[in-house]
């Protein structure tokens with residue numbers, strides 16, 4: 001199972017890799033990282049989307065935002081699950097995410113137990 | 123000669139007149155024979171200023187005033203005479219004479235008068251004495267008038283001076299009030315920018331704090347795992363992770379600390395001293411604060427942020443609080459401009475704000491450039507003026523750039539300039555001497 005994580009903070013990679021160390025080691029999970037929406041788009045274009053089951057995207061990123069990426073992904077790869085992650089858990093952002101087709105919304109700091117459930121429920 | 127007045131009476135009257143006092147009898151007689159008399163009701167003019175001076179008058183009965191318009195020079199009555207001056211110099215009358223009550227005058231014509239003068243030159247002495255008296259009297263009146271005018275004038279000057287002094291102290295009060303409101307406005311502008319910052323600050327602190335929490339939580343779990351592990355390779359792996367995590371905790375802790383410091387610095391009333399500051403670091407931090415501030419207020423907002431920092435930028439002595447306000451103001455404006463252009467909805471537009479530092483001629487340059495809406499040529503002169511704003515009311519105080527301008531040019535002896543092309547870009551250039 002391949003997950004693409006998109007965030008402008010570089011340290012999320014170390015965080016996620018440690019958090020999911022066992023799963024990664026066991027080969028249950030493969031993680032890819034992109035540090036901007038544009039990066040993520042090229043990753044998605046390169047790897048067949050069927051290779052990836054889930055995109056986990058930050059909203060507030062310089063350049064294109066997580067919403068731009070969400071829109072792009074849902075238009076191009078409608079069956080791909082996108083979960084939004086943001087420090088701003090207000091109703092506006094949540095409604096916007098769901099109306100654009102996000103399959104979930106996680107508020108930072110991330111509850112990793114919840115995230116694990118989310119990932120493995122797919 | 124009038125029928126109602128007897129010849130003898132006229133002689134008596136003339137005798138009483140100072141001018142003719144020493145005149146021999148026959149001459150008085152001669153004069154009396156040529157005299158005519160005339161009556162004037164109260165208020166009637168006997169002489170008008172500017173009339174030809176061809177006769178002199180002796181008051182037989184009644185009272186007249188000698189005047190120039192409303193200015194009364196003298197009031198004279200029975201036995202006195204007037205109009206002799208014009209008779210002598212042949213000039214037009216310099217004063218008017220009007221009857222105050224019913225008045226009868228004897229009129230001595232110019233020719234008759236001169237005949238008497240020819241026959242009895244000694245009368246000249248009387249004339250001169252009389253003229254001197256008249257002149258003196260007139261002079262006294264004029265001096266008195268002048269004195270009263272002078273006093274009036276002095277009073278007026280005194281009054282005006284007092285009024286001015288009052289006005290002046292009023293103005294001083296107004297000035298004091300203005301200074302106070304100016305301070306309040308500056309404070310308001312500070313608060314407004316701080317308000318805008320708050321969201322950015324909250325986000326900018328939350329991110330590193332999340333990392334601190336996440337990595338420390340993670341490390342605790344790793345330690346538990348470590349205790350149970352026996353495999354050396356795995357233990358070594360965990361130790362490496364732990365070390366990395368501690369570094370991350372440390373870094374993000376410092377990051378949050380620096381943001382809080384900046385915020386405190388920004389909102390403090392006044393820095394006492396200049397401090398050596400790393401303008402690269404400040405530019406970077408405030409670019410991000412501004413970005414998150416914008417984002418928190420407009421969820422649709424986003425832009426590319428580019429930084430081109432000179433590697434060996436010298437530290438500069440600045441009021442760091444003031445410089446941070448300038449940076450924040452310029453970044454906010456830049457982001458506002460790109461957001462405005464983005465809202466026009468032109469395909470393929472990539473909003474971008476960049477900051478570039480360099481050293482030129484012993485000055486540190488900070489260039490803040492955006493590819494937003496741009497500033498029209500006609501506005502370029504005005505943007506540094508207080509209260510100039512293009513933002514809708516309520517969105518800007520119009521003080522940001524004017525304060526920034528003062529901070530750079532006055533407190534730091536630097537320069538703040540702008541380049542812009544409408545629809546292409548705007549670039550603000552801060553220049554601060556090292």
Ligand SMILES: [Mg+2]
Pocket residue numbers: 007008009058059060061
């Ligand atoms: Mg982010």
